[in-house]
Amino acid sequence: MFSRYSSGILRSLIRTMSTTVPENAAASVVATAAAATTVPKESSPAQAKQGKKSKKAEQQFLLKTPKGTKDWSDKDMVVREAVFKSLSDLFKRHGGVTIDTPVFELREILTGKYGEDSKLIYNLEDQGGELTSLRYDLTVPFARFVASNSISNIKRFHIAKVYRRDQPAMTKGRMREFYQCDFDVAGNYDTMVPDSEILNITCEGLVGLGITDFKIKLNHRKILDGIFEACGVKEEDVRKVSSAVDKLDKSPWEVVKKEMVIEKNQPEEVADRIGEFVKWNGTIREVLALIKGSELLIANASIQQGVSEMEILADYVDAFDINKYARFDLSLARGLDYYTGLIYEAVTEASAPPANASELKEKAQKEKGKSAEVEDASEYVGVGSIAAGGRYDNLVGMFSNGKSIPCVGISFGVERLFSIIKARAAKDLENLSANHTEVYVMAFGGGEGWNGFLKERMTVTKKLWDAGINAEYLYKAKANIRKQFDSAEKSGAKLAVILGKEEYPAGKLRIKVLGQGQDSDEGELIDSETLVESIKTKLDAHNVDGLDYITRLVRGL
Amino acid sequence: MFSRYSSGILRSLIRTMSTTVPENAAASVVATAAAATTVPKESSPAQAKQGKKSKKAEQQFLLKTPKGTKDWSDKDMVVREAVFKSLSDLFKRHGGVTIDTPVFELREILTGKYGEDSKLIYNLEDQGGELTSLRYDLTVPFARFVASNSISNIKRFHIAKVYRRDQPAMTKGRMREFYQCDFDVAGNYDTMVPDSEILNITCEGLVGLGITDFKIKLNHRKILDGIFEACGVKEEDVRKVSSAVDKLDKSPWEVVKKEMVIEKNQPEEVADRIGEFVKWNGTIREVLALIKGSELLIANASIQQGVSEMEILADYVDAFDINKYARFDLSLARGLDYYTGLIYEAVTEASAPPANASELKEKAQKEKGKSAEVEDASEYVGVGSIAAGGRYDNLVGMFSNGKSIPCVGISFGVERLFSIIKARAAKDLENLSANHTEVYVMAFGGGEGWNGFLKERMTVTKKLWDAGINAEYLYKAKANIRKQFDSAEKSGAKLAVILGKEEYPAGKLRIKVLGQGQDSDEGELIDSETLVESIKTKLDAHNVDGLDYITRLVRGL
Known part of the structure; x- marks a missing residue:
């Protein structure tokens, strides 16, 4: 099929493709004599960017899916459908109703909700009419839905695709188009009651998928923000310092500190003070005891409020008997702007990057040449969190002239769960048929x-x-x-x-x-x-x- | 909620919204003092088009979904999920396996596949990297999938959203974002064997949804193209004449003839000759007898081939006992370029536009003012076909250097089926709970x-x-x-x-x-x-x- 191309062109095409094409999809170069197409081939993304076009009698193009996306088929699809069923049964078990919102939203709905990650939003071309963008998550569309339908309380679940122009790591389940499975509770309820059920749902969901070696890292935005405040961070700098701390699961403290001091202009002693506290982690009651033992921290009003909520949570976590999965971790920050209370992330061993990640990353970049972007980061990143969420009490208010509906929710990352299950069940999958024929x-x-x-x-x-x-x-x-x-x-x-x-x-x-x-x-x-x-x-x-x-x-x- | 706006602005905003917002979504104007957003409100689509931006301390925007899209929730969602389950059970019953392709494809994959409808494709903005577009149907992505994975045969089903920048008619289930439920058979098989099973699947699927008052209109591209040829249409004009004939379900013959003669430059006598033949319809054997009785037609090689295939089909339709649903209709043309053989459309009474459609359309346009586009066409269009498809033997070849894999398939229009079921079951829906709580x-x-x-x-x-x-x-x-x-x-x-x-x-x-x-x-x-x-x-x-x-x-x- 490749015979009509010079081997030099071919090699460069194949190099471009090799890391972005999923294992089960053969990418190939296509020449169509049929010429029903009128747009000529763009031989590289860079050329496409320049919008150069040249007429040719024979059409050529790369036969592949866009970067960071893949086709799902065969046994993979059967497993993924079974994961969806397991999770939607879970959500129904907890009183959830499902909704479906459009894949794209008016652009202004998404603007200003995602902090530093806003640059990853996919925009649709302006073809006349409204300006729209692909949804970045299911949470903001949910808040828009709650506000526009004047809903005062709902337990809703939504299993659907979201879009992020991020660096893909395909074999680790980190993609540009990926599914989220979200369960959220909106409404005015007693402190930490829906929050603790969400934690229970997270545990029940993972255990139901045969995953038991996980931990749920917990933190509270009021405590974290209080720590920054107590350590001397100015109010207007809190979110950007928080987003630096958020990188602690991928980078060592020295790198994060450097970001705080150099990029984010924090005095070194402020960073050092923060560095001490974000090391704390343990059971909920253990970390509560540490915080209450620190005069600096417990004097802070925001921390006091967070601590009293975490004490209530500890009780409910006991009632659900899920203490063994919970780990209060003051380094957990979560990147998104909209969280206001409890935040959490479920992680397994596969979540962490390899021990020599920075070395592997450097190597990949050297191979690629300094200017080019590495196409796939699978080698040097981990699977990341397999479920994550938190409380966001003000997001609905941004769509309803300030009339707030408190919300709390969890999002399962299906592709990441899938990659764990597939690795575990590799042998059993041999006996699985993709058909249902009897x-x-x-x-x-x-x-x-x-x-x-x-x-x-x-x-x-x-x-x-x-x-x-x-x-x-x-x-x-x-x-x-x-x-x-x-x-x-x-x-x-x-x-x-x-x-x-x-x-x-x-x-x-x-x-x-x-x-x-x-x-x-x-x-x-x-x-x-x-x-x-x-x-x-x-x-x-x-x-x-x-x-x-x-x-x-x-x-x- | 509206109090801070002048009533004039408000009235115009509400007017813009009134026809595009679905019944269950309250649209509202939002003012956010939080000002986390940086993009100011575009007060109308026209203004957005011009890309004007002006900084304001206070943000305002319309709280709605994009034109032609809607939120699904509550009982509607329960009914739709049940329709999906009924159809995916149907597809599994016939040996189908499911796949999932990305919502957007490389733009060149879609180019040149949809004839006059290509203008309805949504493009993603060029943000650097590849040029991509939202999928227009599930058929072209399927052909790309078959080619790129070098599949020689597959029965695949795919239930997913597709996107068309078309005139919406929301209450008739004609939307810009809508679901298709597709079943396609790819592979080299005996003539009309998979085709007849696809017809049976169409009947079984509709009957399984309690819809029994439907007809499947059938035609064969080789017969239709042969008629055009026999009537004197030049080869290069066949597709455009065909797309004029395709409008016969919405417009009377006089309008279609005018399009052929004036817009498409066909001699009047050619149009008149075509007009005689496209009136023919009846059972498969009745229309076959009419064609074979016409010396002009049966002398045509393309028609001969089509006739011999339709004779085989008639036998298999008998074996499946679905003759009562089938109606051979020479006016059926199907707009898409890629069909090569049998084509079909399932219609019910709700498919047709109202008797006084053109009158209602004129009225709607007059109310709107000549320059403006009518926002919603629900008043003067019908539901349209509720399932449609055909044989496309060359599409895969366009992606695989000419190595063809013959295909035939059917696509169910879920939103249209939903609107029929909802109207029928309105009373029963009162007793339905959206929750699954026991x-x-x-x-x-x-x-x-x-x-x-x-x-x-x-x-x-x-x-x-x-x-x-x-x-x-x-x-x-x-x-x-x-x-x-x-x-x-x-x-x-x-x-x-x-x-x-x-x-x-x-x-x-x-x-x-x-x-x-x-x-x-x-x-x-x-x-x-x-x-x-x-x-x-x-x-x-x-x-x-x-x-x-x-x-x-x-x-x-």
């Missing part, structure tokens, strides 16, 4: 006047469909036995229904259990009239424990 | 030392969740009985579990059936140990026929 309908015959019974196979299969049974047959008028068995095996069907040249006209059908070698037995001859009933009985016998294969696989059973 | 956990007590049993309610509810039971409780430390019963009723729960001030510490819980008036009975006192078991038994008793309420509602039972 029965394969075939005809056996031959000799004079044999027409392959295509119409008869159609009629019989239709009876199965109408009874709600998943069934296929070969799309050939005449098909030999071997081909039909091969297709049946590929389809994952458990049973074959066989129309014999003599048997079928005599009102008989043969049912054979598949997967036991095609010659092992003759199957069972039944009256055609009893087909549906016989099939249903035999399929029931295949079910074990009331749980199908994929459910057990995703739960890690 | 049990509400409450505490009864009072007097000295009564603390509301919040932690105890948490512990008991947690036991239910862990057993997979959907359960809620009131997010208040202390809550009176009335409030708890009110919330239980809102949640749609069938059972209440009551923690009594004396009973609970004694190891007892009370279970009460809800929805029978709160004072009707005392409920049943059980041992706390047997809670999960008792609840499961009582919930089972609520199930009828093995089908839940929403399934029956969507099936029209």
Whole structure:
């Protein structure tokens, strides 16, 4: 397929592609003589940027998905659907109702909600009419939804794609188009009551996916902001100092301190003071004891308020028996502007970057050349948090002339969960079929006047469909036995229904259990009239424990 | 909320909004003093187009979704999810596997695939990097997927959103962001075998949604193009004449003829000849007989080929017993460029525009003023086709250096199906709860030392969740009985579990059936140990026929 290109061009094309194309998608260069297309090939993103166009009789373009996106298919898709089902069942179990908002919002709805990350928002082209942007998360659209429908309380869940023009790390599940699975509670309720249920949902959701080696890092914005204040940070600098602290899960303290002092103009002694406190972590009650033991901190009004809320939370975390997962960690900051209270992130071992991350990153950048952006960061980043969220009491108010509806929520990162589950279940996945076919309908015959019974196979299969049974047959008028068995095996069907040249006209059908070698037995001859009933009985016998294969696989059973 | 604006500005804002905002979303003007936003309000689409910006201390913007889009929530969402489930079960029943492709594609992938409709494609802004566009349908991304993964055969389904910058008609389910539910078969198979199964899937899918008063209009591109050829249309004019004929479901012949003669430069006698043939419709065999009776037509090689394929199809349609739904209609053209064989559209009575459509359209335009675009066309258009598709044998080849994989598929228009189901089931929807809550956990007590049993309610509810039971409780430390019963009723729960001030510490819980008036009975006192078991038994008793309420509602039972 590549033969018509000079190897030099090819090498450079392939280099561009190699890190952005997912494992299961073969990217290729396409030349279309059909020329229905009128836009000529842009041979590199840089050239595309300049908008250069040149007419050619023959069209060429890269056959791939955009950077940071991928196709999902086959077994991956079956696993991901099972993860979605597990999470939406979880959300329904907790009283959630689901909503769906548009993929793009009026641009002004998103503006000013994401702090330093606003630069990662995808804009739609101005083609006349409104200015719009792809949603960056599901939280801001939810707040807009609550405000525009004047809702006073709701437990809503939303499983949908969001978009960020970020550095992708495809094999770590960090992508430009990715799913979020969000559960949020909006409404005026007693302190920490919905918050603690959200923490319980996070634990229940992860355990339900067979993930038990996680920790939920907790912090409270009022305590964190109070620490900054107590250490001497000016009010207007709090958010930018906070976003530096947010990098502590990826960078060592020295790097973060440098950012604070040099980029963010904080006196060195202020940074050092902060450095002492953000090291504290432990159980909720342990860290509360440390804070209350610090005269500097406990004198701060904001910290006092945060501490009293965390004390209430500690009680509820006990009632839900999830203390073993919780870790109060004063270094947790969360980048987004809109959080106002409790914040949290679930992490596993896979969340952290490799120990020699900075070395690997330097190497990748050296290979790429100083000017070019590294296409994929999978080698030197971790999976990151697998679920994260917090309380945001003022966001709805930004859309409703200040009439606030307090909210708290959690967002599960499905791609990241998926990469953990896939690694864990690699072996079990071999036995998984992407199809849901239960029965394969075939005809056996031959000799004079044999027409392959295509119409008869159609009629019989239709009876199965109408009874709600998943069934296929070969799309050939005449098909030999071997081909039909091969297709049946590929389809994952458990049973074959066989129309014999003599048997079928005599009102008989043969049912054979598949997967036991095609010659092992003759199957069972039944009256055609009893087909549906016989099939249903035999399929029931295949079910074990009331749980199908994929459910057990995703739960890690 | 509106008080700070002059009533003149307000009136014009409200007028702009009134037709684009869906029934369930209250649009409002928002003034945010918080001023975290930096982009000022654009007071009208026209102004936005000019890109004018002016700094204001106070931000104002319209609180709505972009034109032609809407939020989905509450019962609508429950019905739509049930429609999705019905269709994905259908697709799995026929051996389908599902895939997921990105919402945006490299722009050159979409270019030149949609004929006159290409102007409706949404582009993403060039923010550096690749040029991309939102997908216009799921078919072209599917062909790109097949080519880039070198797939030789697949039955795939895909339920996802697509985007068209078209004139919306919101209450008719014609939107700029809408779902398609597609099933396509790719691979080399015997003539009309997958095609006929796709027709059967269309019928099975609609009947499964309780829609039985539909017809599937059929035509064959080889016959249609042959008619144009036989009537004297030049080869290079065939597609544009075809796209004029495609408008016959919305406009009378005189209007279409005018387009052919004046806009598309066809001689009047050519148009008149075409006009005779595109009137023909009936059963497959009836129209085949008419074509074979015409010396002009049957002499054409392309028509001969189409006729022989339609004869095979007629047999398979008989085998599936779906002849009563099929209507061979020579006026069906389908706008898209990529079809090469059989084409079809399912229509119901709601598909057609109102009898006085052109009158209503003129009125709407007059009201709006000549220059302005009518915001919503719901008044004067029909729902349109509720499912449509066809064979496209060359599309994959456009992505794979000409290596063709023949394809045939169907796309269900969910929003349109939804609007039909919602109109039919309006009364039943009153009894539908958007929640899935089964049990509400409450505490009864009072007097000295009564603390509301919040932690105890948490512990008991947690036991239910862990057993997979959907359960809620009131997010208040202390809550009176009335409030708890009110919330239980809102949640749609069938059972209440009551923690009594004396009973609970004694190891007892009370279970009460809800929805029978709160004072009707005392409920049943059980041992706390047997809670999960008792609840499961009582919930089972609520199930009828093995089908839940929403399934029956969507099936029209």
